[in-house]
Amino acid sequence: MSVQTERRALWRVVFLNDAVTRMSYAVMVLRKLFGFDEETATKHMLEAHEQGRSVVWVGQRENAEAHAFSLQQWHLSATLEPHEAG
Amino acid sequence: MKRVEVRLSITAVAPLLDLIKSVADELRTHLAVPLALSGTDAELAAVWRDDLLESQRDDCDRLFSLFDQEFFQEGVVAFDRDNAEPVLRACAALRLRFRETHLAQVGDDTLEALEASSTMGELDEVVQKAFACFLFLDELQKIILKYLDPMAVEEDE
Numbered sequence: 001m002s003v004q005t006e007r008r009a010l011w012r013v014v015f016l017n018d019a020v021t022r023m024s025y026a027v028m029v030l031r032k033l034f035g036f037d038e039e040t041a042t043k044h045m046l047e048a049h050e051q052g053r054s055v056v057w058v059g060q061r062e063n064a065e066a067h068a069f070s071l072q073q074w075h076l077s078a079t080l081e082p083h084e085a086g
Numbered sequence: 087m088k089r090v091e092v093r094l095s096i097t098a099v100a101p102l103l104d105l106i107k108s109v110a111d112e113l114r115t116h117l118a119v120p121l122a123l124s125g126t127d128a129e130l131a132a133v134w135r136d137d138l139l140e141s142q143r144d145d146c147d148r149l150f151s152l153f154d155q156e157f158f159q160e161g162v163v164a165f166d167r168d169n170a171e172p173v174l175r176a177c178a179a180l181r182l183r184f185r186e187t188h189l190a191q192v193g194d195d196t197l198e199a200l201e202a203s204s205t206m207g208e209l210d211e212v213v214q215k216a217f218a219c220f221l222f223l224d225e226l227q228k229i230i231l232k233y234l235d236p237m238a239v240e241e242d243e
Contacts, residue, residue, distance in 0.1 A: 018119075018182070019185075019194045019197075019198075020181050020182050020185045021178060021181075021182070022224065022227055022228070022231070024231050024235075025174065025178060025227060025231060028231060028234065028235065065123075065130075068122040068123070069122075069134060069137075069138075071122070072117075072119055072121070072122055072134070072138055073138060073141050073175070074175055074178065075118045075119050075175060075178040075179045075182055076119070077119050077120070077122070078122045079122050080122060080123065
C-alpha cells in the first residue's frame, strides 16, 4: 500500500537561478527541454531570476528525474521536490 | 542548419586557450553544477554523476576541436548542426567553473558591471586573464545563440 502511494506521488522539477548563465541560453534550454513557447520559458526564467526558483514541471518521479538530469546536462541548476498540491 | 564560419582574432584568442583548457581539464572530474539528486539513493546519484561527467568531457572536446589548424592559420571557427549545442553547453560549463574558481573573489555586482562594459576594471593581472576567458566564452555563446535564434540574444542586451 505504501509502495503504491509512493509511486502515485507527484514530484516537481525546480529550476534554480544562477548569476552566471546568460538569460537567452536559459530560455533556449527551457524551450528545448520542456517544449515551452517563448513567453512561458521567459516567464520561468524571470521567476527564477527574481525569486531564485521556478517550478517548471510536475509529474511522476521517474519523469521528473529525467527532466532534472536534462537540465543538468545543460548546466542549469535544478532540484527535485515532492509536490504538495494546493 | 547551415555551417557558419566565424573569424576570430588569433592574437586575442590563442593566449586564452591554455587557461580555458586547464579549466576544461578540471571539468573532466568536477561537475559544473552540483547534482540535483541530494537525499536520494547513492547508486542513482553515482550513475548520474558519471553520465554528466562524460557529457561534459564530450562537450569540452567539441569546443576544443574548433581550435584546429584552420583556426591557427585563418582565425576561423565553424559551427554547424553537429557542434553548435555541444559547444554552447561547454561554454556554459566553463563559465560556471571559471566563476567558481578563478573569479571566486570577484563580487557579483563587480562582475556584472565589468561584463556590461567589457573592461578589466581594476582586476589583478591573474584574474584579468580568467575574466578575458569568461568574456570570450560568453561571446561564443552569443554567436551560437544568435545563429540558432536571431531574436534571442537581443533580449539579453
